[in-house]
Amino acid sequence: MPKILVIDDDVAIQIVLKKLLAAQGYEVIVAGNGREGTGLAAEHQPAVIICDWMMPGMDGLEVCRRIKANPLLAGIYFILLTSRNTVEDRVRGLDNGADDFLCKPIELDELTARVRAGLRLYQINQDLQAQKRMLESEFNEAAEYVRSLLPPPMTGKLKIDSRFIPSRRLGGDCFDYYWLDPDYLAIYLLDVSGHGLGAALPSISVLNLLRSQSMDGVNFYQPDSVLRVLNETFQMDHQNDKFFTIWYGVYNQVKRQLIYSSAGHPPAILLSQPTRGKPAATLLKTSSMPIGMLPDTRFVNQRCEIDPSSVLYIFSDGVYEIRQPDGNVWGLDAFASLLIKDQRSIHQFGLDYILEQIKRIQPKESLDDDLSLLRISFS
Template sequence: MAHILIIDDDPVIRLLLRRTLEKLGHTISLAADGIEGLTLIQGANPAPDLVICDWMMPHMDGLEVCRRLKADPELAAIFFILLTAKDKIADRIEGLDAGADDFLTKPIDMGEMMARIRAALRIRDLTRDLQLQKQLLESQLAEAAAYVQSLLPPPMTEPIQINAQFIPSMQLGGDCFDYYWLDPDYLVVYLLDASGHGIGAALLSISVLNMLRSQSLPDVNFYQPANVLEALNENFQMDKHGDRYFTIWYGVYNRVRRQLTYASAGHPPAILISEHANHELEVQRLKSSGMPIGMFPEAKFENSYQLVAPNSSLYIMSDGAYEIMQADETIWGLDKLVEVLKLSKTCKKRDLNSILNSIQSVNLLQNLEDDLSLIQINLD
């Protein structure tokens, strides 16, 4: 049975439909015009399952009622039957474009009306089932997202200051990162970006994180980034992992000698910004050749080395931090991000949130198109 709202300015039709449908066990509400009908819908808790609405009415016609109903995300799923004496194809097209789900033609054939109501209620039941499944899936994704977030490292304050942020484009993303001390002098930091989004990408990222954090890759020197990437490439070939690959930037910093050893597998360069004694900024893009992990079994990787000057900051990011579509349909780009990072260094604003606010102000969409991860390391 269902709660049905009848909107019609003809009291005879309202009475006829009410008596017919109440005999079938339905709960009936009545409205004499579109304004009254919308008021009833918006005030009802729960909302009606089905609306039968006349097209031609004073104050507000049925098309406008339908448009306003379908424009409200919380009410759009209500099945809307437009009652009309119009029978031209152009009229039906206009009604469908306004959001009507079905039509009843005057004079009303009661057998046809009951058949259309039965069909509408079947669709209602299917819609409810889909909504329940969607809610269940969203709940499971929320739990998975919370688990992924719990695996990411907290900020570090001593002896080196590190802050990081991860903003998934969906509820669950494919970025992941970590940083920890291999020993009191050597800090390891990496950021990886798995292809795609959702559960598959997240599972791949978590697998890599767990393997690196536990140092369970056999015969690997974790002080040597190239050695680590070669082992990852051997263990994560995409034909064995759902055709997914990932990019990664992996670095090891010796805080005593102030030397950074790093290697990259198809990942954006890290950005090292140093402020010299004359307050001049030096920007270096730390990149190295290397194919994404999982694409080619024979891929080779090489270590690169960088001495780090005092008063330097290192930024490691995923490409979602700068591959952002602007209003003119051009990509914001890495050069623009570097300017934001330089400004942050110049203004002495070491708050990562201020940098993220600048990045997100460029994005005009409700959500990011890609996952955004950014690590800020102050190597003072």
């Protein structure tokens, strides 16, 4: 049985409205003033509120503002009962959250019609909220599934730690690392254009394809070969206009050599600590278009030697393309400077230290872009 709350300081109107609406099959709750009415609204959460505008103490506009400001009550259909009938008054009422108006003296047939209309809209809103809760639950499950696919930290002589923070529940970033054989470790991080489910699905497809090593004609020890076949497989014309950037490397732990290639992706940063002098940062990047943009894109490999004291950072652009409160973008150079300057703190506190610095730069609750970050320690 739908609940209707009547808020009016006139006892005669309370009696008339309660009798009329109860005869229509509604459960009617009555309040004699605004303060009592807001308390009963929170307690009973009615479908419709009929509230007088002019009341001593808390008037109808204030009641409406408080009801609409409460997320648990905002969906209630609010009818403002008033003798005011000017356009300015209606605009004022609507601006304060009222859904409908009923002019005094009350036409009873009009009242019941407006209540029926309000109940229909209230039910539509309830159905939408239920659908929203169901979708949120499914998105949460999907987000947990994506997280379950990401690799756990790696320990031993070679240590890998990671962080994955989507700007929404789902994001287009994805990464993986695994041994191709006892001596060769494959490492990659990719970033699909866009956000949400539309970006997450392609990234999962790429992860599963690379992890299963099921692509024909690919030498997984050669990054340029991997990127070439990915580009042939994921052309954006056949992927709902989605493209992605990727950094892919293979580390030979016997020779202490890293071979890598990238497709439109930010450079990895290799930090080395010489026996004398300051730490040095080397940007590991090859020039080429993102995967999926052009079918004949050429990818190339680069090699570098890995010193035992080196640390490698691989990341998506969400790590450094951060708009600061002054409107300026933080930038790659500033991020690289942080890695060098705060090396000791990062070594002590790990990637959480970097995330804390990012939160200080952009104190908003959610990030503007997906953030993924890998830290590979070779010592």
